[in-house]
Structure formats: C-alpha cells, structure tokens
Amino acid sequence: MLTDHDRRKQISVRGIALVENVGNIKKSFNRHLHFSIIKDRNVATPRDYYFALANTVRDHLVSRWIRTQQHYYEKDPKRVYYLSLEFYMGRTLSNTMMNLGIQATVDEALYQLGLDIEELQEIEEDAGLGNGGLGRLAACFLDSMATLGIPAYGYGLRYEYGIFKQLIRDGWQVEEPDDWLRFGNPWEKARPEYMLPVNFFGRVEKDGEGKSKWVDTQVVFAMPYDTPVPGYRNNVVNTLRLWSAKAENHFHLKFFNDGDYVQAVMDRNTSENITRVLYPNDNMFVGKELRLKQQYFLVAASLQDIIRRFKSSKYGCRDVVRVDFSTFPDKVAIQLNDTHPSIGIPELMRLLIDVEDLSWEEAWKICVDTYAYTNHTLLPEALERWPVSLMQSLLPRHLEIIYQINHLFMESVSKRFPGDFDRMRRMSIVEEADSHGEKRINMAHLCIVASHAINGVAALHSELLKSHTFHDFYEFYPEKFQNKTNGITPRRWLLLSNPSLADIICEKIGEDWITNLDELQKLKEFADSAPFLESIRRVKQENKLRVAQYLEEEYNVTINPSSLFDIHVKRIHEYKRQLLNILFVIALYNRIKENPDLKMVPRTYLYGGKAAPGYHMAKQIIRLITAVGETVNNDPIVGDKLKVVFLENYRVSMAEKIIPAADLSEQISTAGTEASGTGNMKFMLNGSLTIGTLDGANVEMAEEMGMDNIFIFGMNVEEVEALEKRGYNAGEFIEKCPTLKQIVEQIEGGMLTPEEPGQLKDVANMLRHHDRFMVCADFDAYAKCQDKVAETYQDQKKWSRMALMNIASTGKFSTDRTISEYAREIWGIEPNVEKLPAPYEGVPGTENETKE
Template identity: 50%
Template sequence: MIKTSPMDVPAGDVELHELIVNKLIYSVAAREERAGPRDWFLATTLAVRDRIIDRWRLCNAAIADEGRKQVCYLSMEFLIGRLLGDALGNLGMTDQVRRVLAGLEVNLDEVLGQEPDAALGNGGLGRLAACFMDSMSSLGIPAIGYGIRYEHGLFRQLVREGQQQEVPEDWLSLGNPWEFERSSVTYDVGFGGHVAQAADGQLEWVPGETVRAIAYDTPVVGWRGRWVNTLRLWSARATDPLHLDAFNSGDHVGAQLARVRAEAISRVLYPGDDSPAGQELRLRQEYFFASASLQDMIRRHVRLHGDILTLADKISVQLNDTHPAVGVAELMRLLVDVHELEWEKAWEISRATFSYTNHTLMPEALESWPVPLMERLLPRNMQIIYMINGRHLEAARADGAGDALLSAVSLIDEHHGRRVRMGHLAFIGSHKVNGVSALHTGLMKTTVFAELNRVCPGRITNKTNGITFRRWLLRANPGLTQLIVDTIGPRVLDDPERLADLVPYARDAAFQQEFAAQRQVAKQALVRVVQERIGVQLDPHALFDVQIKRIHEYKRQLLNILHTVWLYNAMRAQPTSPWVPRAKIFAGKAAPSYRQAKLIIRLANDVARVVNSDPTVRGLLKVAFLPNYNVTLAESIIPAADLSEQISTAGLEASGTGNMKFALNGALTIGTLDGANVEISERVGLDNIFIFGLEAGPASVLRRDGYDARAAMAASDDLSGVLEAISSGVFSPGEPDRYKGLVEGLLAHDHFLVTADFDSYVRAQRHVATRWSSPSDWWRSAVLNTANVAWFSSDRTIQEYAGEIWQVRAAPLD
C-alpha cells in the first residue's frame, strides 16, 4: 500500500498504484512483500502497457476507418534499446511512476535496470530505424516497422585478455512483456523448388521448402502518447517441425532438422557470411522478412480497400538499405503470379510503392548475391530479376547507352562470378533513392550510382539523418534537459527549434557554470559505470575523449589509438609540460569474422593495460574500452562526453548519427569533413568544431592513385615513433610480434589513409587541449553546439520523407 496519507496522494497515483499491484498479483503471480526487482519491472511494464493499448487500438482503427496511407518501413535492424523508460517519458508518466513505486518502497531506477536491451540491431542503421519509428509516432504518421524477431541478436561482446569474444545475447530468455504474438498473422515463405507452367500458361512457383512467418507486435508510442504505431517482427517456424516417424525410429536429430533449419532464420542478426552456408542463411533471412512483410501489406490492403490496383495510393514502402531489396522482385511476383496483373501495370504499382535509402559509398559494402545461389534458393524471383533487368537495359539502350554503360547499370555483375547487384535492384525498383547527408547524396551521384544516375536522372534525393531528441536529450540527460527548460521554458520539449534560444546564454558565465555542472554529474555517473564494468578509475575532471561506434577500419579507431600512444610517449618524454588530463573511452563491436577490427580492439585494450598501470604519466592519461556497447551504455556515455570522435576517412561515412547525439548534449566534435559532420560544422560554426584531415575529393584521388604510407612515416617523427612502439611490442611484451603485421599492413596499403591524416589529427588534438584549458571558451562552444543542432531532429527528417517521398499526411493529434 502507499505509505503516505491518502489526502496527500493524487487520485491518479492511487489508480496507478492499484493497477501495478494487481498486475504484480494476477499477471506476475508474485506477492508484494516478496517481489523482487524483476517482478516489479514486469508489473510496472504491464500497467504502463495498458495505458498504451487503448490508444493503439484507436490509431489502428483510424487508419482503417479514414483510409489513411501508411508507411511500411522495412529494416533488418531496429535498435530500440530499453522501452519502459522511453514509454514513461513519452507518456509523461516518469515522475508519477517514480512516486507510486517509492510509495511501495521500490526504486524506479532499479526497476528500469531489469529490462534487457532488445537485441534487434547493431549500429547506426538500426538506431536510425528506431528513431524514425519514434518520430513517425510522435508526428502522427501512420506507420508499421517490419523486421525480424532475432532470438539472440548480434552477440554479447565479452573482452577476455583484451580480445573480443562472442556469446549469444539471450535477451528473450525471460520473456518480453512488450510484445504480442499474433498467432493468426502467419505467412508461408517458400525456398527452392522449381517453376512450373499451368495449363493456362500462368507460371507457378512450387517451393521445395516452406517456412512459416509468425508476427510479433510491439506498440511504439509517440510523444505525449497521442499516437501509437506498430513494430511487427517475424519469427521463423517450420511448417513440419517434427518428423515423428524418424523420431520414433531413433533418428532424434534428423527428425528435427527441418525445425532447426527454419528457426535458424530468426536466431541471429548477421550470421557470418564467409562460408557458402552463411551466405545462404543471410539471403534466407532477407527474403523471409521481405516476403512475409509484403504478403502482410497486401492482405491488409485488400481487406481494407479491396482493389490491388490502389496499393501505391495507400502504402509507401521504405527499404532501409539493401537488405530488403529482394522485396522488389517479390512484390512483382505477388502482383503478377498471385494477383494476375499484367507486367507493365504491376511494375508501375511496384515502383510507385518502393523508395530506397542508401547508407554506403563503398562499392564492396553494397550487397550482391551469386546468381547460382539466387537461382537455387529463389528460382521464380530470379526469373523476375532477369525480366526487370531485360526491360531496364532495353530502355537504357533505346536512350543511347553503349555497352560499357549497359554493363555498369545491369542488375547482373558479369565481372565477379555473375552476381545480382541488390543496390541496383533497389534503385531500379524505387521511385526515389535517397542519401542520408548532403555530402553523401552528392557523392552517390558521382560514385556508386553514377551510371544509374545517368540513365535514371532525378531519382536521387537527399534526406539528412536525424535523431530523436526525446531519447537522446530528455531521456538520456534529464539534468541538462531541466537546465534548458528552466532557462528558456518548457516549449522546447515540443519544439526543438527553441534550442536556438540558448545562443545568448553561451557567453553567460553563470549559465556556463550550470551547464558544466550538469556535465560533471553525468561524468561522475559514467565513472561509476566504468569502475563497475572494467575496474578502471577515471578522473571525472579529465577531458572525456569518446569514440563509440561499430569497429571498422574506415571509422578509424586505429587513428585514435595511434594518438593515444603519441600522447603516452609525449607525456613521458615531457613530464613537466602542462598536460591536459584526458580519458580515452572506446566502445564498439567488431563483426565476428572481421579479424582486423578484432585486432584493433585487442590493441586498444593492450594500450589501456600499459598506460593505466604506468605511474610515470601520473594518471594524466587513462584508456577504457567498455565491452558490449548498446543503447543503454550509449545513454550513459554520451551525456558525459566532452569530445566526440567522428574521424572516418572523408567520403566513406554516409552520415553518422552519433555525431548528432554528442553535439546535442554539448560535446565538441573532432572530425573530418565527412557525412553529416559537414552539416554539423555549418550549423555550429567552424569555431566550435575541430576539423582535420583530407577532404573527400583529395582523399578519393589519393586512394585511387595510390598512397605511400612509408613516405609519410619517414616524414613524421611523431608517426614513426608511434608505429615503432606498437610494432616492437611495447604494448604486447609477452608477444612482441603481435602487431607487427598490423603495422606492416598499414604501411604497405593504407587504404583508409590513417597515416595520411595522422599529423593533422595530432594538431587538431592540440587545439582541443588548448580550448579545454580555457573553460570559458570551451563551455561557450559546448552551449553553442546544443543550441544550434535542432535541425538534426529525426522529426524534421521524417517530415521531409513524408512530404517529398511517401506523400503521407499526418493524422490530427488531439
């Protein structure tokens, strides 16, 4: 019972108290006096979920009754993190639930900590999808997100003896109170088999294997709780899970092979693809969720609107990268084979339905599949791809394209063992193709899609990425949020553009001190997290220099590590210099088969071990690699960061969204003019960001024409000293040659221009230290970063998609 006088308790609190206790008793089957934190988490979640469901039903009814066009967002990843705190914030219930639980002698923060991060994504692609789902709900744009319900996600990252190890992420082992299994919403997805011709001449695919897709729905509640959309994830089941005769005859393993094969589809995100079996599983995943999602859209459309010919008027499908690109061929199969439309009409509807977001400028990162694999696994889809390609090439030839151009724009790459270019398929099959930053979109037109842009002019457009401020400021940094509200008023909570009202306070010494004080609170909290997780004690007054993102050579964590070694060498060589205390903080996962990225993780940990145990640097430099990076860890790190490392090779990062999250929270960026860094620098001002290194054009030329890293090393004593220390075993004394191959490889073929940008990066880091040494200058820049990044709200991005690509109107929000 509530421990305060009834006269002091708001009626709403009494009602919520009763609801939570009833959920605890009747849904969790726990007794109040013996309930643990997990029990209270379940009871609280179920009570909050009840508040969402009524609105969810009303929103779904409004879509049906009013005939509203709906966005269908197809993505292999939805990195949604924990949902309870997000839902409480969007519903405006955080303080109320905290009071009610306190009356039950339960701590809300402990309850929130019981929820595992949903293991449905890996990095920026999945977090972008999550931010977009939040914004579509907050803006009242009818939408449904489609993906896969991964049982184990990517993996849980452990670091043992400095090395990444992967173990399953068992986030569903205790159940998920947010999801609803829709046992009546199932679809059969075929693989293999053959294509037959019926008596009437109609082609029919006869699959050799069928897997059942079962829907699991999660409500996505928007700001103020006024609109709720749906995240629908598919779980794979065998249609014949157990061959009983084989089981009874003693073949207990063989009897379950069909089940194991089917359910592997929804086990793990991005299974290793360095083997034929791994490639096949990835393709099975992509087709499985694309087919189930399209079947679901069509069934719902026919039920609500009757006429398949109006599909593009009522549904807009966004392909988030190339993973769902096979959906272009699948929709054509459904329209032509199942709904018996003429090819040209089906193609008109299909192209009007699809739009495609590209996320990479690296040709090797654009998916392609071997033609023999496609022909074996998806024979009818492969026929359709050939038909799409034939008509596409005929049209290009009619417009004057020569053989070289036709080869470049063909859906079939004939030069690398015959492969289906999935980026080309998504491009040809969509009415709009968008990049995710101004620089990226411009480069798309001249690099990866240069030839397609020639034969399909006007199709490429830009939609610079954004982030949801509700998660990355209000939820992640409540102290700074309260300071902002106290300073410029509560309207900023609904209108991020109001952040610009902070600009006059950037030079206000009192406000700077309050801003810095909030950062200090966040840093103290992160210090505790680091101590608990890896046993490293950081100085909360040091400059927190942070790089948290997927480990990849183009993101250049290695460049950051080289600077760390340079700092270490310099501090020991010049002990009397006035060094700025600095904490280098890293986090991120490497793909299990990406050996070079995993070696970089090991180097970071080896450098940390040596630096952190060396008394000669007097604690001025600490290095921390935090394992198992996820959304929840990011929410602890980002509010505490002073310096945001966005140091990818210019021209290779499509956008980035971590750069936006850091800037929103007042961290200063050190980065190349790459991705959205360009637009961030334009908005915060070049005086409030640290730009270094080659720009995209010169970097591209250098990478194309060849670059002599050995000459760069010979010309730089700083660089040569760092590489010599690493190569000679200073950081791996038990195995002196551990990093010799890494250094030799870097000098032989520095594809990502780490050595080319090293000296410029070190100079920029010196400017960082100088600025940090002048607190008034630093905090002025920090405030201006927060004040000037409102444009990077995902609400703005989604409004642009809705108006210019999807042609979807928002529902009225009451």
C-alpha cells in the same frame, strides 16, 4: 539513486501534471505482481518487480494502441511500411513512460512502495536487434513517425539472439550469444492468427497459357509479434511487427512409418533457424544462404500482410474475387532500409502477376510507385551482390523476374545510349561472371531501377552517390535521386538520457523543443550569459562524476573527473579510424614518458564498439586499445594525466549513460567513407564538441554551428581522391613524421605487449603497407588539431560557449525533420502533429474491435 529532494523536484519539474493517480499505479503494480507474475512481496525478486512495472506501464499503452489502429481503419489513410532487417530499439520501459507522460507518477508510486525505479530500469535487457547506425536510425524513425502522427508500421525480424554480447578477455574481444528473450519480453504480443506461409526452393513450371507457377516448395511459417511504438504525448501508438520463423505443423507420414518421430521433430529446427540470430556484420557483405533466407522471409511475410491490410481496408474482407490494385500506391508506401529487403521487389511482382493475375506492365507501375530506397553506404564491399546460383536454388521464380526486369531495363538503356556497351555492362542488374565463373545480382541496381525515389543520408553522401557510386544511374534517372539527412530523436537522446540538461533548457526556453528541435536556436541568446554557461558546465560535471563512479565500479580504474573526456564509441571498423585515435594516445604517452613533469590537460579516453566476429583487423584494433590501456593505466609516472578504458559490450543503454558525459566526440572517418553518422548528432545535442573530418553529416553540423565551434582536421574528399590518384604510399608519411615513426616501431617491437611481442604486428604491417583509409596521411593534422582541443579546453568559458552553440544548432538533426521530409517528398503524406482523442480507459470490450 535519487534523493528525496531530487524526486520531489523531478515530480514538479517543467510543470508537467501527474497524468495518473499515484494510488492507481500502486494498485495496478500490486495486481500485476499478484496475478501476472504470481508472486508476493515476500518472495518477489527485482526482476519480478521489473515485469510487474512493465505490465503496469503497458496497461496505459493498450487503449491508445487499439484506438490508433481503429482510427487508421476508419480513416483509411496512406500507410508507410518501413522494411528493415535491423531495429536497434534498446530499452523500452523508460522511453514509454516518458512518451506517455507518466514517468514522475510511476517514480513516486514506486518510491512509496519502497522500490528504486532506476534499479528496476537497469534489469531490462536491451533489444539489440541491430548492428549499429542503420538499426538505431530505424528505431529513431519509428519514434518520430508516431510522434508526427504518420500511419506507419515497422517490419523486421524477431531474432532469438540479437547482436552478440561482447566480453573482453585478456584484452581480446570474445563473443557470447545475446539471449535477450530468456526471461520473456513484456512489450511484445504474439499474433498467431496472422501467421503466414513463406516458400523456399522448389522449381518454376509453366501452365498451358505460359503463365509461371512456383511449385514443390518448402514452407516455413512466419509468426508475427507486435510491439507498440508510442508517440510523444499525442495518444498515437504505432506498431513494430517482427516475424519469427515456425516450422510446418505436420510431418510426412514416412517419418511415422519409419518410427523416426524424434528426428522429425528435431528437423523442425532447420526451418526455425531462419530467425535464430542476427548476422553480426556491419558494412561488410557476406553472401550466405541463411542471410538471403532471412531477407526473403522478412519481405514475403510483410508483403502478404500489407496486401491483406490493403484489401481489408478497401473491401472490409480479405477474400475478394477481383481487387483493383491501381490504387495500391495511393494507399501503400514501402521504404527499403538499404538493400537488405530488396528481394521484396521481385516478390511484389510475383504476388501481383502470379497470384493477383495482373499484367507485367500493371504490376511494374505499381512496384515502382510503391517502393523507395535508402542507401546507407559508400563502401564497395558493403553493397549486396547475390550469386545467381544461390538465387536459382533458393528463389527460382524471383530470379526469372529479376532477369526480365534487367532485360527490359537494358533495352531502355540501349535506346538512350545506343552502342554504349560499357555503360550497359556497368548498369546491368545481372553482373558479368567473375573469375570463378559466377554471375551475381547487384541488389542496389535493382533497387534503383524498381523504386521511384533513391536517397542518401547526408548531403555529402547523396552527392557522392550521384557523382561516383551510381553516376550512370543518376544520368539516366536524375529525377529519382534525393537527399534525406539522418537525425536522432531528441526524446531519447536528450530528454531521457540527460534530464539535468533538459531541465535547464526548459527553464530558459520552455518545452516546445521536445517536438520542434529548431526551438533550441533560442539558446543562442544566452551564449554570453555567464550564469547559463556555468549551469551547462555544472550539468556536464555531474554527468562526468557519474560516469567516473561507474568506471571505477565496473573497470576498477580511477578517473580524474576534471579530465577531458574524449570518447570514441561506434562499431569498430578501419574506415571509422579508431586506430588514428589510439595512435595519438600513444603519442601522448610518449610525451609524458619523455617529460614526466609535462604540464598537460588530463585526458580520459573511452572507447566502445563491437567488431564483427570474422573481422581480423577490427579485433586487432581492439587489442591495441586494451594494450595501451594496460600500459598507461598502470604507469605511476602517468598518474591521472591519462587514462584509457575500453567499454565492454557497448550498446544503446550504455550510450545513454556515456554520451551526456562526453567533452569531445570523435568523428574521424576518412573523408568520403561515412555515409552520415548519427552518434555525432547525439554528442552534439548533449553539449559535446566534435573533432572530425569533413565527412558524412559532420559537414552539415559544421555549417549549422559555424566552423568556430567544431574541430575540423585532415583531408577532404577531393584531397583524398587526389592522393589516391597520385598513388598513396603510407611509408612516406611515416618517414616524414618522427612521432608516427616512433609509434609504429614501438608496436612492431612489442612495447605494448611485452609478453608476446609479435601480437600486434599485423597492425603495424597494415599501417606500413595496406593503409587503405589513410591513417598515416592524416595523423599529423589530427595530432595538431588535438593539441588545439587541449588549448581550448583550458579556457572553460570559451569551451562552454562552444558547447552551447553546439546544442543550439542541432535543430536540423532531429528525425522529426528527417521523417517530415520523407513523408512529403517521397511518401506523399502530410505529417499530422495533432493529438488523437484520449482513449477510453474503462472496461475492455466497450469499444469496437479494430480490424487492422
């Protein structure tokens, strides 16, 4: 809770003028409590106060939102449409106040009303509409597009239940539904006037001229809900439009005749199930009908909306006899966030050919010039391949179009590489039948063929796409392949989540870094300034004390706040190698047990992340971590030398608390498996040092900060490939390393789970016989690197200097840079960092209404 002194300091910090009068905020708050929430202070709950506050803050968005959309309508710029099945937005209230510049004013107003702003912020539910990095990246992209003044729209699905709530019961992960909308969502606005039909099933028939028509379909309606996305203090507010499935409003007369009205109403649920729940899989493709329905539902609604806006902007109305679509790619850029929205390719072709009556050649040129594709994974099991039988049933016309695309593509491949049938087989969009006789559609291949740009998300990842994953396509289309290294928004991940660090940075170099992260380079001038390094240490210690207090309250574990906070937070997956980390923790435990008087750097290990509900090994890894925690935390011999906590239900709002307190960030994926990572960038920006492999964006991070400021260990991509080629045998590495051998035998023997000795035998069995991600091969190098970490931590001056060099080297890893590159090199748009004019805040209706 803020002290009086802290509050006054926060109001004046960085010289930010109070944008709105405190009295007006108080009036607005009380008005919303009375008229919107319909409560008074005698009966209002903290949640009522939160909603009154959210409505008060939203009032400051509305005029800017309308004015931005009017501006786009008047200027008719090229618009960017970011299609993603996931948008992991987190909380909105504090981010909105910060971007509008009213945070200090609102804080003071609530203080005068006797309310605690931090308590109200904690009430907001996370909008957990994503699984992990891909969805969080989409959220950061929206922030940067608004801050850079890019006319952009996010399109996604309004899942009724987001990523599941994770509980830990008896050491195991248990899933509960995330009913994030149960109290309502003050940030969204339903737009029923833009509700659109989406078709499924049916059949294709030809008319007399041989033109295809999709008939006898089942119709589901897509209801849009709009969420404002404010830029940082530039009066730009873009839109995230999320679609919700609604059943048709009429029933067949037969139901009434049969007297089965109740059943008819209940059957509506089948249609509305499409947006009921987010699929909780990450880097694993599961070919379920509902998932394909979700993907098509998103693109079918979004493309109708995009075409409506194109017609409205160009012609001032929706219904035009003949529209000139040749300028469509000049006004529309569509970015596919992975292959999830890839069914939009045949859908755009269908709309242009079947509905708008264009020729195949015209439609295909428009399609390729409009679409661009971002690949997010190197893991084969994550690439989407839809069964032909499923697509034939659900989307028969789209399957026809895909076959035609593939036919024409195969013709061009055969002309370029005559007689190379093996290459044609590898590059075909329609794969050969598997052992069950099932053919599949390779959606990544479809994206490459039908897009004008394909990008990876880190330099190493993009090179591996060209040299391995899509090598044939790179040889065929070298001009299409690009790299766009991921980033994070510095507004949420430093200014908002670590205000104390932001303050001392602003005191040294000013505020320009907030929208130009390269400015942090100036901090390198202070690398040998003892007072500045001490201020960095002080901020880190304050953040650690807060987290230690939180852990004691939530987990009943007493933490030594002077210990090294070693943090591993991300989705639980074998390739991310949480297992490698926890094996070393067991090694430390064994060292202490063998020598209770051992002098060592005290460590606090924090783990967080969700395992896909059907991912057995990931759940076993969670159980191993919790078992180690139960053993270590309750051993009096260990004392405060070592603590292990698994953070339940890790999410965006928890990351904002935990990341600023980290001393060491674990980024230890097997080289060649992590596309980029963005958690690594968040830790770096907050002055945490990284222990990691040369994988994903770690490579570029090391280049930016210098190898002296990062702890790199283990095999690189070439060494991993060489070991695979030679024939990897984990047993050899276990036998060669007595420490590792002891740990594996302890897990097998049930030392950590004495009440059920065989509980974790699958982990030991995997390590011995199915160690696909080479945990055993890298264990010794990891252990030695961790010992180097401990040695370095004892020299706090050196550690703080390395932390400073990390912070000062993060300029490249802002999504502002990433989005600027997308805009110029893929979308053909120049970012506009100029502010829009301040909106008129007077009587509603005194400005022209937008036609957006």
